[in-house]
Structure formats: C-alpha cells, structure tokens
Amino acid sequence: MSAHTRPETPGGLVEIDQRSREIFRQIVDGYLTTGEPVGSRNIARLLPIALSPATVRNVMTDLEMAGLIYAPHTSAGRLPTERGLRFFVDGMMEVGNLTSDERGRIEAQIRAAASNRSLDQTLTEASALLSGLSRGAGVVVTTKANARLRHIEFVRLDAGRALAVLVADDGTVENRILALPAGLPASALVEAGNFLNARIVGKTLDELRREIADSRALMERELDELTARLVETGIATSSGPSGDRHLIVRGQANLLEDLKAQEDLERIRLLFADLETQTELIDLLSRAEAGDGVRIFIGSENKLFSMSGSSIIAAPFRDGGQRIVGVVGIIGPTRLNYARIVPMVDYTAKVVGRLLDGGR
Template sequence: MSLSRLSIVMPISSSSPSSLEARLAADLNERSREIFRQIVETYLVTGEPVGSRNLARVLTHPLSPASIRNVMADLEAAGLVFAPHTSAGRLPTETGLRFFVDAMMEIGDVTTEERAHIEAQMRAAASGHTLETALAEASTLLSGVSRGAGVVVTSKSNAALKHIEFVRLDPARALVVLVSEDGSVENRLLDLPVGLPAGALVEAGNFLNARIQGRTLGDLRQDIQRRRAEMEKELDGLTAKLVEAGLATTVGPVESRQLIVRGQANLLDDLKATEDLERIRLLFADLETQTDVIDLLSRAEGGEGVRIFIGSENKLFSLSGSSMIAAPFRDGNQKIVGVVGVIGPTRLNYARIVPMVDYTAKVVSRILERGR
C-alpha cells in the first residue's frame, strides 16, 4: 500500500476541536515531531512503550539518549505521551493519538488488488441475497483487515418495499408483514382499534400497496401524511387510523436501526497483559449495548468522509479505551442511509484501515445505487 503524506483523498473529521492540534503543530520542532512519530508508530505496531535507547537507533538525525529523554519530557509535559511505569519508555496519550491522526499520519491507498477483492466479495454477497447479507459481508471484510470488529448500522426502513399485509391474530392484535424488494421480510405486532370493520385489514393493505411503487417505509409514511385528506376521504376513520398505526409501528427511532457486528474474536488476538483482557471484556460489554453503539455510529452520518473516535472522546469507550473508524454510505438518491466501520483497540492501524473503510462504504453505496 503506497503512502502519501497528508494527501488524503477523503476528508477525515475528528470529534474534537482542532485548536489543540494547531497549537501543537506550531510548537513542535522537527526533532520533537520525529521522536513523537516513532513513539506512536511503535505503539501502533507492538503496543509497547519505547525508550530513549531504542529511539536513538532509529532516528534519522542521531541524538544521544539523554537528549531524547529531554524531548520525551517535553512531549509528556505537552500531554502527548506518558510513562506507564517509572522506568519505562513512553506511550502516546489519547490526545497524542488524536494529534497524530489529524496532523501527522500518512494515509495509504487501497491497492488495485484490494479494490478488486472488496468489490468481488461484495457483489457476490449482494447477488441474489438480501441487503443484510451484503452489509454483513462488508462487516466481515473490515474485520479481516483490522485487529478489530467490523460493524455496520443501517435503517431497517432503507429497503424499498414490495408488499405490505395486515394479518389478524386475534380481535385486538394484528401482524404487519413487510416484504422489501431486497427479499427481506419484517413482522411487527400492532394493536387494533376497537370496533374495526372485518374487511379493514385487507382494505388498509390494498391502500398502501397501491402507493408503494419502490418507496421506503419513511417515504411512504411522509406521503401518507401529506395526503391525509385524500386518505380520510377514501377510507373510513378506523381504517385510516390502522394505516397510520401500521406505518408508525415500523419506523420508530430505535426499532428502525439495525446493528451488524462481525469479527469480535479478532479482539482477543495479540493480548499483551491481564489489563488488555479486562479492556476487551469491557469492549465486549460496550458492543452488547447495541443502542449506544448505534448512537455512536449514527454520529458518523453527520458529515462527509471518514470519522475517527478515539478512546474517552466518546463516553461509550471511556472504560475500554477503544477506537472507532467509520464512514457513511448512500442509497440511489444520494441519501445517507447507514455507516460501515471498525471498532477495536486504540492501536488500530489507522493508516491502513481509514482508506479501507472509506472504499468499502463507497462500494456499498454503488451497490445500493445500482440496485445490486
């Protein structure tokens, strides 16, 4: 994978202000930046602190260990590095990682072979299968190129609808059956209005099916709201309420979001110490709290390009000290409809994973645009 210093094609927006990065970039001289870079890059590869003697062997401009220790002390005073033990070398702080990612990291590009592999795997997963299968493959792909878990969040209402049916279960309840054009089927329970006519379920289904025409649930709901007067003229009051209740049941803010996670086992690889195992245990607990993960991933829908969240910048990862790299994908109308990403330790290979996440999001968008 080739590297190009700060020639980042896709915009990378952080979740923290840039004033600190601007000040640090101005304050650090070339020698300090090189030493800091070596500390961070060693940490990203090994997870281990690096000391002055080891740094002296790899620096471009030779310096004595004593001079390097002085620079490391300055970096520590600036909040960029810390010593995990009294006699240990230095590790980057979360502030240091954020500064490195935003101001110093050399982003690679996705090779021709990697692009072909991603596209082939995604096309194979999407062909003849549901959208969820394709998104699960995207999550699996991303887990394979990282030391983390691949994650996808999308709206269950993104798929265009093919058919809606109301099935009575008992006098007070019915099942709303939603069949999407991608082949997925969703069933939801619905409380029925008291005194509903016997043929109201069929009538409500016919009314909605006549207006689906490839619309998503969200689009259909908006259309019905705009044409409320027309609906009330065509249907009796209780049947009209049934139509609105059926749509409202399927597009609630929590129920409409879907989380797909693959590759959690990767997080158990390359554990260095007991505290690493505890960190992974906390991260697993975070991933099980799906609502919080969905909320965090949804924040990546707020802008263009890749978003990077590091450690305690987000309360979800404040205990596990984890990071997330995520990028939004779009449907055929260029509307952002979901996010793909990677969650893992703060020493993720950002330079490699950022372009992979970005490209995978673009492939998912193209699949949605072309209807697979």
C-alpha cells in the first residue's frame, strides 16, 4: 500500500502530521475492532506519545474539518468517515500476512473440493471458506464459459432453429437456441457435432472458439459452407459474455451477527436487498477484473452499497492461459478487518487460479 499523507478534502489538500496520524489510527482501529466511537480520553491513554485529552480534541477537530472523522449523534467520540477509511486503507494500513496454518487450510479445503466436485462446487467451497474465515459473506463471480467441455450436440427444433446441447466435464448441461442457415440439410447437424466433438474434450468454449478460428481453412475443407456456419454460430451463441456471469454468495447469516443498534439491522436489511440484485453485484465484482491484485470498494464509493454502507474486498483469478476468468471476494460492514482480509482474498484467488491451471 502506498503511504499517502495528504488526503483530498473539499477544502483542498490537508497535511496530516505524525501526531494526527497516530490519533486518526486510534479512531480507525477502535472502529474496526468494536464499531464504537472513540473519545479523546481513551485516545490519550492509548497513544505512544504523551498528549492531554484537550490536545487530542484539538487534533480531532482538525481531522473532522478534513472530512476524515465525524461525531455520530451527540457522542463525544468520533468515527471515521468513508473518506477517512479510504485514506486509511490506501495510505496507512499495514497488510498482514497469513499464517502457514491459514494458507494450509485455504489450500487444503479448496483442493479437496476440486478433487471430486465440479468447478461450480469448488467455487462454492471457496466462497463458503472465505465467509467462515472473515465472518462476512463470501462471493464468487465466474462465467459459464470457463467450464471444461465433454460433448456438444445439435438438435433441430424446426426449419429455422436448433438446440445446442453442451455437456461439461462435471456433468452440467447447458442448452442454447440458435438460428439455422437457410437450406441447411439435417445431416449438417450431425456433421457439425462430430467436427466439434473431435476437438472439444477438456477445452473451454473460449479455447474451442480460438482453435476453430485458427483452423478455419481446415474446417472449410472438411465441411460445406452452411455446416461451417453452423459450427461458428453454435460456439458463438454458446459463449455469451456478460449474460453468462454466474454469482455465488455464501454466509449471508454472518452479517446478522454483532448488530449493535436498530440502524445496524436496517443496514443489513438494505444489504440483503442489494445482494438480491445480482446483476448490479456482478457488475461491481467485474470491476475488480480491471487490474491485478485486490480491490477494495468502501460504502457509497459504489452505487450498489450506497444505502447499506457496506464494503467489498475482491481479487480476480486466472485460468491456465493467464486470462482473468472470475473474481472472489468478501462483503461485510465498512468496519471489516481490511488488513487481515486482503491477504486472505488474495491467496484464495491464487489457489483457485492454480487449480484452473492444472493444479500447479
């Protein structure tokens, strides 16, 4: 993490000296630990430097004017604002390392799931594992096109339509309706299926599509023009991009724990409503694919969680070709233990990626 010391505020850039940083850190640490406001007397006792409560209050006033903290209701204590949390996460947070036991547990559970279950079940296990480790809700977004395929078959529905039936290695079946080229003979459906099945085993749709594109000349020699068009239409129709996103959420019940007030219950109700809006959550998680490493979205920084005041920590995972094919993450209140959860999400994404790369 970079060490910013000048957060942007409505009034411009404000210097945060070492004393202010220590006081601000105590406020954030108290919030992340208990969710409660922290007062000047408690901070004065906790600081590694000797300051009076009055001096601490003066610094807290400056931090409040900078938009980094605020006083909830009539409390004498202070809490970090979302801007303050962003400043802390980007510039002050010291990301911890997972213990060897934690790494071993993540690796063992995900590999055990992968050894005798489908990809979906493996990703569900990863989601549940993150939920259990973080006490938040574990989330995974992936695409159906990542599944390794076993068989494809074309079934005519009427003169102008056919059903493409795709069977994955894990036994899941997906059906897609596609338009047939005019004048296509019945035998072409069998020929197209045979052509693809000779190349499909163990490949994803993306890999199959690239292979067909690379061997177009061979396809045109082996198949007539209409059948070749059916092959291309079949794998294109079956590869839907954004609409093929698949969302897995586990551990929502964890979000009901440690509620401290009626407003907490209302926040969780709003969060549950957000989680039901799968399209928006998928879009948000897909933003984590924009770069390498872990992304943190805090509260109203994203439209989805603008009302529920929640955060998400997410990291992309890659397949054997080093293409980003999904995202794993954790959703919880803005007082998530960011320093602990960031390496947890990052390592889980790497383990899932290694499994997709043949277990290396």
